[in-house]
Amino acid sequence: MSTIETDRLTIRHPVEEDRDRFVAMFTDEAFTVFSDGVHDAVSANARFDGMLLLVEAVPYAKQPVIERATGAIVGYTGVGTAVVDGLDRLEWGWRFVPEARGRGYATESTTALLASADRFTDGELLCLIDPRNAASRRVADKVGFRWWKRIDWLDDPSQPTDVLTRPIGSGGPALLAPART
Numbered sequence: 001m002s003t004i005e006t007d008r009l010t011i012r013h014p015v016e017e018d019r020d021r022f023v024a025m026f027t028d029e030a031f032t033v034f035s036d037g038v039h040d041a042v043s044a045n046a047r048f049d050g051m052l053l054l055v056e057a058v059p060y061a062k063q064p065v066i067e068r069a070t071g072a073i074v075g076y077t078g079v080g081t082a083v084v085d086g087l088d089r090l091e092w093g094w095r096f097v098p099e100a101r102g103r104g105y106a107t108e109s110t111t112a113l114l115a116s117a118d119r120f121t122d123g124e125l126l127c128l129i130d131p132r133n134a135a136s137r138r139v140a141d142k143v144g145f146r147w148w149k150r151i152d153w154l155d156d157p158s159q160p161t162d163v164l165t166r167p168i169g170s171g172g173p174a175l176l177a178p179a180r181t
Helices: 016-026 041-057 105-120 134-142
Strands: 009-011 063-067 073-084 087-096 123-129 146-152 160-168
Touching: 009 105, 016 041, 016 063, 016 073, 041 073, 063 105, 073 105, 073 123, 087 105, 105 134, 105 160, 123 134
Parallel strands: 087 123
Antiparallel strands: 009 063, 063 073, 073 087, 123 160, 146 160
């Protein structure tokens, strides 16, 4: 497990001791705005379990972003998985607590972890953004994601979602989710 430090942040793999903080964030409506919705305790724990499992297979999977000045986990950055066009792909995302938004943390942490991913593998990542989320779209543009298309998330026309792509390493085919056993 590698730890990445920037001027203001530490990015590292999630550990079991992070569970309570992530469950609290995943069950907070303000944290989950522009996402798959607020979780209850059961689904929040399952989501955290998924983070722990994926980072074992993909070293740039979703990771806590820790504010160095306070030691507090203020969000995450990294890949999860999403099915788009019938393929279970690696999809980059970030999310921060409201008090950490607008401070450049998303760009800073994502840039740092993407640099690590660029050294690790070659291929293409997705990034899914709610078209109303202008702040996340600006971050995606800054870190090298480019527009591909708009889809209806889960085939629901009331959930338009912008799909962006970014090459990792020297680029290549779509990066797929690891096989689940």
